Amino acid sequence: MTKKLTTASSVLVLLCLIAAPAFAQIKIGVTLPLTGYAASYGEDAKRGVELAIAQANAAGGVRGKQLLAVFEDDAGAGKTGVAAIQKLITIDKVPVIVNGMMSATALPAAPIARENKVVFIGTLTSHPDVTSPGGFIYRISASELIASNVEAKFAYNVLKARRAGGLFATTDYGVMIRKIVQQRFEKLGGSWVVSDEFPQGATDFRTQLAKIKEKNPDLLFVVATHKEAAQMFRQMVELKFKPTVLGTSMLNDPTLIELAGEAAEGVYFATGAASASGPKSKLTDFQAAFKAKFGKDPAISAEHFYDATNLAIEAIRTGGETGPEINKAMATTRDFAGVTGAITFTEIGDRIFPATIKRIEKGKFVDTGFVDIGD
Amino acid sequence: MLIQLVINSLVAGVIYALLAFGFTITYGTLNFFNMAHGMAYTLGAYFSYVLRIQWGLSLPLAFGLSTVATAVAMTGVDRIAYAHLRTRAAPSWALVVSSIGVAIFLEALISLLFGSDTLSLRVGEAAPGYTVLGAIITPTQISILVVSTILMIALTFYLRMTLMGKALRATANDVEMARVVGIDPESTYRSTFALASGLAAIAGSLVALETDLFPTMGHTALLKSIVASIIGGIGSVPGAVVGALFLGCAENFGVWKLSSSWRDGIALALLMLFLLVRQTLARAGQESRGR
Numbered sequence: 001m002t003k004k005l006t007t008a009s010s011v012l013v014l015l016c017l018i019a020a021p022a023f024a025q026i027k028i029g030v031t032l033p034l035t036g037y038a039a040s041y042g043e044d045a046k047r048g049v050e051l052a053i054a055q056a057n058a059a060g061g062v063r064g065k066q067l068l069a070v071f072e073d074d075a076g077a078g079k080t081g082v083a084a085i086q087k088l089i090t091i092d093k094v095p096v097i098v099n100g101m102m103s104a105t106a107l108p109a110a111p112i113a114r115e116n117k118v119v120f121i122g123t124l125t126s127h128p129d130v131t132s133p134g135g136f137i138y139r140i141s142a143s144e145l146i147a148s149n150v151e152a153k154f155a156y157n158v159l160k161a162r163r164a165g166g167l168f169a170t171t172d173y174g175v176m177i178r179k180i181v182q183q184r185f186e187k188l189g190g191s192w193v194v195s196d197e198f199p200q201g202a203t204d205f206r207t208q209l210a211k212i213k214e215k216n217p218d219l220l221f222v223v224a225t226h227k228e229a230a231q232m233f234r235q236m237v238e239l240k241f242k243p244t245v246l247g248t249s250m251l252n253d254p255t256l257i258e259l260a261g262e263a264a265e266g267v268y269f270a271t272g273a274a275s276a277s278g279p280k281s282k283l284t285d286f287q288a289a290f291k292a293k294f295g296k297d298p299a300i301s302a303e304h305f306y307d308a309t310n311l312a313i314e315a316i317r318t319g320g321e322t323g324p325e326i327n328k329a330m331a332t333t334r335d336f337a338g339v340t341g342a343i344t345f346t347e348i349g350d351r352i353f354p355a356t357i358k359r360i361e362k363g364k365f366v367d368t369g370f371v372d373i374g375d
Numbered sequence: 376m377l378i379q380l381v382i383n384s385l386v387a388g389v390i391y392a393l394l395a396f397g398f399t400i401t402y403g404t405l406n407f408f409n410m411a412h413g414m415a416y417t418l419g420a421y422f423s424y425v426l427r428i429q430w431g432l433s434l435p436l437a438f439g440l441s442t443v444a445t446a447v448a449m450t451g452v453d454r455i456a457y458a459h460l461r462t463r464a465a466p467s468w469a470l471v472v473s474s475i476g477v478a479i480f481l482e483a484l485i486s487l488l489f490g491s492d493t494l495s496l497r498v499g500e501a502a503p504g505y506t507v508l509g510a511i512i513t514p515t516q517i518s519i520l521v522v523s524t525i526l527m528i529a530l531t532f533y534l535r536m537t538l539m540g541k542a543l544r545a546t547a548n549d550v551e552m553a554r555v556v557g558i559d560p561e562s563t564y565r566s567t568f569a570l571a572s573g574l575a576a577i578a579g580s581l582v583a584l585e586t587d588l589f590p591t592m593g594h595t596a597l598l599k600s601i602v603a604s605i606i607g608g609i610g611s612v613p614g615a616v617v618g619a620l621f622l623g624c625a626e627n628f629g630v631w632k633l634s635s636s637w638r639d640g641i642a643l644a645l646l647m648l649f650l651l652v653r654q655t656l657a658r659a660g661q662e663s664r665g666r
Contacts, residue, residue: 039491
């Protein structure tokens with residue numbers, strides 16, 4: 001029985017492989033969280049990809065062929081992410097993969113793509129180690145090293161914070177960032193008075209906040225998703241705890257304001273500054289097209305996935321249809337006009353990307369004008 | 376600070392109590408670990424969301440209707456997923472496996488209908504809580520405490536005083552004897568399911584009011600119901616309530632002393648500890664009886 005099934009399925013797979021080129025399609029693999037904890041980021045990201053593909057196909061496709069996005073769910077987890085990448089490489093035989101926003105999935109998955117000479121374009125994965133040692137791996141977001149340095153500098157130099165506390169998720173990302181920011185902040189001369197943590201997806205932060213409140217920091221540095229942060233900010237209001245709050249680019253999602261309301265007022269967060277320096281029209285065009293197609297404003301994940309997909313399409317257009325050809329085109333990308341700004345990569349595939357700090361004012365993200373390259 | 380911790384513990388504890396109550400009576404009467412118990416909690420929250428936010432009903436009305444809707448839905452689930460197994464005298468593990476299927480199915484269904492995004496049951500802005508003896512308590516927390524306490528007292532009376540409550544306890548005690556005295560076990564099972572699910576639904580709605588709702592919210596709810604029930608001695612109603620309050624305290628006081636990521640770890644450590652102690656005590660009991 002099992003044998004029959006195996007034969008039948010291998011015949012099916014073979015048929016698919018033979019039949020695939022007949023449709024004259026170029027596949028772009030996409031792994032992103034569609035289930036599980038990070039799914040809310042994934043849904044908007046998927047729309048970003050769909051928009052890019054639809055626009056390219058409407059313009060006649062690439063190299064006379066239509067483009068097709070193959071979506072795989074990575075559940076925001078390392079194990080599922082590796083399985084998704086392997087499926088895309090071995091079964092769908094995609095030459096390029098756009099990867100989801102979790103560093104936890106990118107860290108183990110990216111080297112697999114490199115080994116198979118498949119181009120890997122990270123989106124919001126900002127762990128410093130994702131791209132190293134270079135080649136075949138690129139990313140749209142800045143390495144968190146930049147943003148973290150900018151956050152620490154802003155806290156010390158502009159906000160004049162001297163006693164900082166941290167509340168962060170116990171993820172690879174959370175632990176690492178808190179460490180970088182703390183080191184930098186202490187190096188500048190501030191003191192880090194308290195740190196506490198929470199498991200990913202937590203909804204009750206009261207005990208942690210009460211603990212932190214006792215140490216009375218004048219700045220609270222938060223590494224949390226917009227969902228977690230919304231709860232946290234509301235509970236801070238309830239607990240009458242009002243330090244200045246500084247978060248990471250994970251807060252750059254309009255849903256935060258929807259969920260937290262006035263509790264999010266005055267919160268600062270760091271984000272890529274390229275959209276400030278890049279061509280504004282590109283971004284507004286994208287926002288309008290997105291709203292027209294999906295009836296809502298795009299989140300930051302949609303912007304990054306849109307850019308990543310367009311970069312992949314452009315690299316296929318200028319380079320070719322195989323992984324090594326696309327890699328060559330990617331490496332020589334100069335000032336690609338993306339909605340997140342002009343995109344140029346360093347030798348190891350990291351984006352040259354200054355960071356800026358934004359503030360939430362009257363339910364809007366407002367530029368503070370602080371831009372720094374985070375050295 | 377101590378008072379703040381006590382309040383936080385109580386608020387967590389009474390929610391666990393509502394959950395553990397349902398879990399333990401399901402185990403007591405139907406004799407299986409209902410792995411879909413957490414889904415009644417999730418369903419309750421989502422029904423409340425539909426009624427309150429989408430239909431604009433008042434909060435108490437929305438919560439009441441959502442409780443009834445969840446109870447009805449889970450009784451329907453019982454008919455489809457468990458009743459057939461019972462009539463075929465399937466072993467307990469078959470019901471457990473079936474309930475895992477139910478949990479996965481319902482969670483996927485909710486994700487499909489509502490998306491995986493976090494939804495909010497609250498309207499209006501976060502407001503500073505009341506200060507009581509140096510501790511801070513929010514209006515939502517007060518309503519959680521009041522509603523849960525009233526429910527607990529009402530349930531105790533229900534189980535002791537009413538015919539249905541007595542039938543439930545009798546069936547839990549001995550199905551065959553209950554049948555002999557004219558109690559229909561099937562109808563008792565149904566009312567057990569309705570009751571257990573209704574309580575979990577109220578717990579879910581109350582928690583959603585405080586910390587929003589999302590499809591996977593039932594996972595921790597299930598874990599906490601299991602742990603609280605076992606600490607209190609599975610099948611025992613007062614035990615479950617005590618276990619739940621104890622769990623709430625252990626978690627919140629533990630988080631104060633240890634790092635916060637140990638919260639679920641504390642629950643599981645307690646679970647293991649109590650299983651060990653219970654086993655040891657049971658063995659000691661057997662030995663002394665044997666002698």
